[in-house]
Amino acid sequence: MPESAWKFVVYLGCWSYSAYLLLGTDYPFFHDPPSVFYGWTPGMAVPRDIAANYLLQGSFYGHSIYATLYMDTWRKDSVVMLAHHVVTLALIVCSYAFRYHNVGVLVFFLHDLTDVQLEFTKLNTYFKAAGGTYQRLHALLGDLGCLCFCVTWFWFRLYWFPLKVLYATLHTSLISVPDIPFYFFFNTLLLLLTAMNLYWFLYIVALAAKVLTGQMRELSDLREYDTAEAHSPKPSKAE
Secondary structure, X not given: OHHHHHHHHHHHHXXXXXXXXXXXXXXXXXXXXXXXXXXXXXXXOOOHHHHHHHXXXXXXXXXXXHHHHHOOOOOOOHHHHHHHHXXXXXXXXXXXXXXXXXXXXXXXXXXXXXXXXXXXXXXXXHHOOHHHOOOHHHHHHHHHHHHHHHHHHHHHHHHHHHHHHHHHHHHHHHHHOOOOOOHHHHHHHHHHHHHHHHHHHHHHHHHHHHHHOOOOOOOOOOOOOOOOHHHOOOOOOOO
């Protein structure tokens, strides 16, 4: 629960700030993705509000690499999660250094909302049994959060991300800047990110299939290992 609470607060703050930059300012990147490369020049100045977003995201993902290894619960996808954090941090650092920061803001916006919904759902799943009694409100919020999470993952990461980000970086970037540097490097990392999104979507499909077929009556994280033995009253040899 503390792990999910921490991530929920951080992701909510990160996504809210990215949403403000894209929807509450004059930046046109969300509605006009090719504009991320308009006027691009090497060494161009990075606006302070975008630089602040990069500082927030970069520091969090730097911490997340350490946290995945030594602090967070080890799950079936922890190796992929670690690779995701390394790829993400490489994208953050390199896109800032080579002034592709406009693309970065769009990537942050399209990814962080699903993490907010995931941690919100997990928190309510934990809270519904708080105090040894069934909390109907938290159960309802957990179910609604799970539904929103599944829809948002597909819409933001598997539909909008290729439509807006990959279209801009793979196609329109060559129109705006024909000799754009590090084209293959950055697009390879973005395609790796897309592959990981598809990998995690398989878990979502498996969860939905189990719920719809009645194999799962209570929401649970399919990535977590079975801990039934850990709660058994029978002492282990070490004990």
